[in-house]
Amino acid sequence: MARTEQKSQQLTLWGALPSEQSWSVRQSARARRLSVRVFRHGGVEIVVPPRTSPQRVSAFVSEHREWIERQRRRAAPSAHWPLPPNSLTLSAVGEQWRCVHAQGSGRVRVRELMQHELLLLGELADAEQVRGALSRWLRRRAGEGFEPSLRHLAAQMGVKPGRLQVRCQRTRWGSCSRRGTISLNVCLLFQRPEVARYLMIHELAHLRHMNHSGRFWAEVARQEPDWKALDRELLQGWRRVPAWILP
Numbered sequence: 351m352a353r354t355e356q357k358s359q360q361l362t363l364w365g366a367l368p369s370e371q372s373w374s375v376r377q378s379a380r381a382r383r384l385s386v387r388v389f390r391h392g393g394v395e396i397v398v399p400p401r402t403s404p405q406r407v408s409a410f411v412s413e414h415r416e417w418i419e420r421q422r423r424r425a426a427p428s429a430h431w432p433l434p435p436n437s438l439t440l441s442a443v444g445e446q447w448r449c450v451h452a453q454g455s456g457r458v459r460v461r462e463l464m465q466h467e468l469l470l471l472g473e474l475a476d477a478e479q480v481r482g483a484l485s486r487w488l489r490r491r492a493g494e495g496f497e498p499s500l501r502h503l504a505a506q507m508g509v510k511p512g513r514l515q516v517r518c519q520r521t522r523w524g525s526c527s528r529r530g531t532i533s534l535n536v537c538l539l540f541q542r543p544e545v546a547r548y549l550m551i552h553e554l555a556h557l558r559h560m561n562h563s564g565r566f567w568a569e570v571a572r573q574e575p576d577w578k579a580l581d582r583e584l585l586q587g588w589r590r591v592p593a594w595i596l597p
């Protein structure tokens with residue numbers, strides 16, 4: 351067990367650090383080099399040796415930024431919802447689905463019944479099959495649900511995206527390819543509508559600026575002045591996602 355470090359102190363955030371409050375820099379007399387810790391709640395701590403310059407910290411952070419964000423998203427615990435689920439709340443599209451289980455034999459299928467009821471049929475004890483069938487259904491649902499909003503926002507912003515792709519991945523909420531294909535993560539379905547909308551605006555803004563420059567954020571802010579708070583919410587968004595969806 352490591353001793354509690356006596357000679358450590360909390361430093362104020364340097365300007366170069368991301369604006370999230372959960373980031374902190376700690377100077378440690380025992381530290382030989384810069385290191386980073388990502389906590390389960392998503393907080394990030396950069397530990398630095400004495401007399402480290404802010405420039406050095408800022409370079410370290412930008413070098414490791416992607417890794418940190420990845421760890422951070424992993425650190426956020428997803429709710430342990432049962433599989434097969436009893437219900438699915440797709441907040442982003444304002445839908446609540448009640449799941450009806452019909453245990454049988456054979457391949458697992460998902461059928462939409464009337465009034466937002468979802469029938470799960472087949473070998474429901476086979477978690478991998480249930481996961482696959484639900485994940486396919488959710489991706490289709492996300493495509494149908496997000497496509498009109500995406501086109502509407504694109505028209506407002508005066509950009510012309512290519513096709514919409516719905517993916518299921520742990521590491522990214524969305525992306526925009528050089529060809530203009532917009533990818534959205536199926537897990538956005540579980541976020542608040544405002545958050546999903548922000549992510550679409552974000553990816554569409556990349557059609558103008560393929561970077562995260564000041565001009566890019568200005569474009570985002572024109573459509574969504576509250577983007578900072580929504581972006582922060584997205585970092586914690588994995589908590590709203592049932593763990594079984596992710597591969």
Ligand SMILES: [Zn+2]
Binds near residue numbers: 552556561562
């Ligand atoms: Zn981006």
